[in-house]
Amino acid sequence: MGSSARKRKEKKKDFQKPKLKVGKPQAKAANFTDTSFKAKSIVLTQQSLSSTAPSLAAQCAHHLSLLNHKSDSQRRESLAYLTTAISSLPPGAPLPQPASVILPAVQRLVLDGSNAVRQQLLKLLQSLPEGDIASHSDQLLLHTRAGMTHLAADIRISSLDVLEWLLRVAGDEVVSCAGGWVKMLKCFLGLLGWQNNSSGKWSVTQSFGKAGGDAKVQVKQINALASFLRCGLVPSQKEAALAGEGSMFPLWQTQHHMLSERSNAYAHLNLFGAARDEEAEMYEDREDRQRVFHERAEAAVVVGLEQATKAGGELGRAAAQLRRVIREGMADYNGDIGAY
């Protein structure tokens, strides 16, 4: 009994209110730490004394760092500054900051919440010299794909624009980078709602064409898919040209024995990364891509196309475009091909 009384008293002690008195300073808290100090002089270690304006490179660096700013207008303005700085350069002059610095800083903004920022970003990307993009295409593609599956519809749409640009600039690199082919196909099928679920649940068949949402958006997605497949399946002009001029007698197929001009030419060997599965594998050959497309996506695309053509209108036109691309791309595939 005695101990419990004591305990009760102790417990009460914790919640006792301190008494405040008028005219007296407030009592210090139990854990109060005195942080005041005395000093004879205070010296500021760094003072900017330069009188000249900062160089363009320095300003660009500053604006690159501002891309993390929490206000979206600030981000957009920084992007605009970078865009004008790059596009106002005389042709042939080097970028104020190398592309390898700009791109990693900029690419996160594909997923930015503000619409204006994303549009400005697209302008900036378009202003960049095309040759510098190829070596960064895999990272850009990852961000683009993240944008395409984003929860917000706006981001999904604007990232399609980025993808279109990316395919135009570095199509070959995009379709042959690690995970670039299969995962993109899967992503498109998911977006369009064309997933071919073999488990015949009636609710699933209902959902065909639903996830795409608005018909306009769907048109855009189908167009993006068409250009993606064109890059991956249709033999490019460059390759055809190479094949044409290959007869430099006595040298045959020299280009295969030359050192590669691309950066990271042996990426497909995957010497240093984690082991890849089928999805993340690089498909550098057109034949490989055809095979994978046939195995994984073709049936679903055919079913989806049928639905889309039935819808008619703009959607039907886009679907017809896509069908043409597939027919063209899969024409020389030696497995049996569905009737187009």
Place this chain on the structure above:
Amino acid sequence: MVKRKVGALEKVEADLASLQYRCRRDPPSYQDDFQNQYNQYETFRELFLSNPSTTDDSGIVSLRELIEFVSHCADCYPTVTAQFPNQLIELLTLHHDELEIELRDKIVGSLVLLRNKDVIDSSTLLNTLFPILVTTSSKSLRALLFSKILSDLRVSNSKGTNHRLNRTIQTVLFNLLTSDRESPKGIWAVKITRELWKRQIWTDAKAVEIMKEASLADNEKVIVGGVRFFLGGDKEREEAAEESSDGEDDIDINKIRHQVGINKKTKKKERELKKAAAQVKKKEKKKNAPHPLNFSALHLLHDPQGFAETLFSKHVQNSKSKLPLESKLLVLNLVSRLVGLHKLTVISLYSYFLKYLTPRQASVTSFLACLAQATHNLVPPDVLEPLVQKIANEFVSEAAASEVAAAGLNAIREICARQPLAMNDTLLQDLVTYRKSKDKGVVMAARGLLSLYREVGAELLKKRDRGKDAALGLISGQLKERRFGEEEASQILGLEEFEKWKEEERRKKRIAMGLPPDLATDEEEEDEAEDWKNWEVESDDSDDSGGWINVESDGEDIVISDSEDEKEPPAKKAKLGSEDPTEGTSKSKSEEPEGKKLSKLLTTTIMTPADLAKLREFQAAASVKSNMPSAKRRAALANTHFDDAITADQIEAPALLGKKKTKEEKIAMAKGDREEHHQSTTARRKEKKLAEGKSTTNKEKARKKNFLMTLGKAKGKQKRSLVDVRKTLKGHIERQKRGGKRGNKG
């Protein structure tokens, strides 16, 4: 125009929480949306893996949120998320050092969530978390992991003991300790084991084995952790159990029921009432459940002798061990505790003490307590004798301070209480003279020693010091010196008298039957059998049989159906065995020592409840006799458990007697625990009643009623006509006569 069907996610703007809610409500319909988000997660993950140290605060949705979302929905889409747990595990194990803190904590939380949803099993989770706990350098992560590991172990052991999981984790901890004895990582094994021991989740020998390995480690922290566990783990466990039993808030079911009757009836209230009722029921059940039998860690040790020896030689005796004195004392305490408890023989331990028994030694009372603790009746007296001599020389002298002398005397007393043979008569007689000292502490300590030896070795004392009881005992030969290794046979109080009474009864009965009083025959056995039938306590003649005459069933056949009685009763067998020697001589019987005869009764007969009741009577009588102070002292000595721990405080205790207290201390002592503000008995009673949830009387209610409420009635009373007043008064008288409104009769 037909209204377009709105897709699942078109309405929401990047709201994972609502999608999560929908997914969990209706998994098949939202599979596509989930799949998209899962793809998103995978993309983010790839982005993250390409540069793990980035802080991903960009955009609206971060990887952290996606992980949370997927882990919440993982049980709805097992096929889609088959790889998800492994990815999280990989992410955590590879990158836990460079991960952003929030993301890291989220991954840990998600893994635990997956475990709670049974997506992964406990051993996977623990095998992931434990290595990180051991290796990581982040304090906050360690704290998080530790709590998660503990809670998971608790949860998986909550319904029933999960032996398999426990065994694997115990093996992991054991291996952690044994693989690298130098490393401080073992402290985690110690912490986890101690916590689980405290909560009574691990109560087996394997946990003790882990702690044993910890105390034999090479790292000081680990050693101290292990040793402290053995010294205090069980007490901690008891306290925790006590706290948990009375710590919970008492739910007053009556109060809740009452409130439900008054307040608005809602489903929530109803649910709460049900819940409270279930809880109360559960608590009641718990109260009635038998107390779980838990062995102390010291008793669960395998091979305590080996453990004590290695512990002593490795950490205490070894000159290379660099333990500071404090830790060394802890280890020494454990060794001596083991020695005392299990009566081990570690001879080198005693000579080790010799060096430290000087008053100038730091924390010497702890050494003295350890020495006393390590003493038991199987320690050779010649090993202890020099120690006692040294204590006497160093501590107990006229020159020493009174506290020192008191502590020394008390230490000697504690040692000698465990091994009385360690003392010789000259030394004892010398020490006993200190009871004439001026200091109270010394006096008390010396008296303690004296009274101890009056019981255990009176012949060592001078004749005039022995006291009446001891002197009488010595003369009668009852009090004999116990020899080395001799154990006292245990007795049951009152058994002696009981046997005498039994013998008497038998004689009486036989004389009444006209038989020679000493010989045993068959009839008696039958009688005994009768006793068993006659289950209730016999009250000699004042039976309710009234005028009935009890006819003994002498010659008749008694059909005994009890299987126990069909066997030959053991008493007869014993008597048959001893028939030859008892034939002529009663002398040999009387020569047998008393103790043996007693034990014979216990081993040869089964007592009937009637017998037990009689025995209890004798016990009560005996306890009256034993109320004398000398007997009390003896009983106290017999009741002390010599295998209990001794602390330095106990050794120092008599020294405090002599100390003068300051005024403040005295006041504080006098005040004690009492409450400051005075409360009248009535008020206290009322408060108690209120606390018990009992209602008040009508009178009380009337008195407490708000004044404004009574106003109307009072006004009305004044305006009554005289007739009305008379009616009321008459009615009042009437009611008084009847005894209230309803009246007294029917």
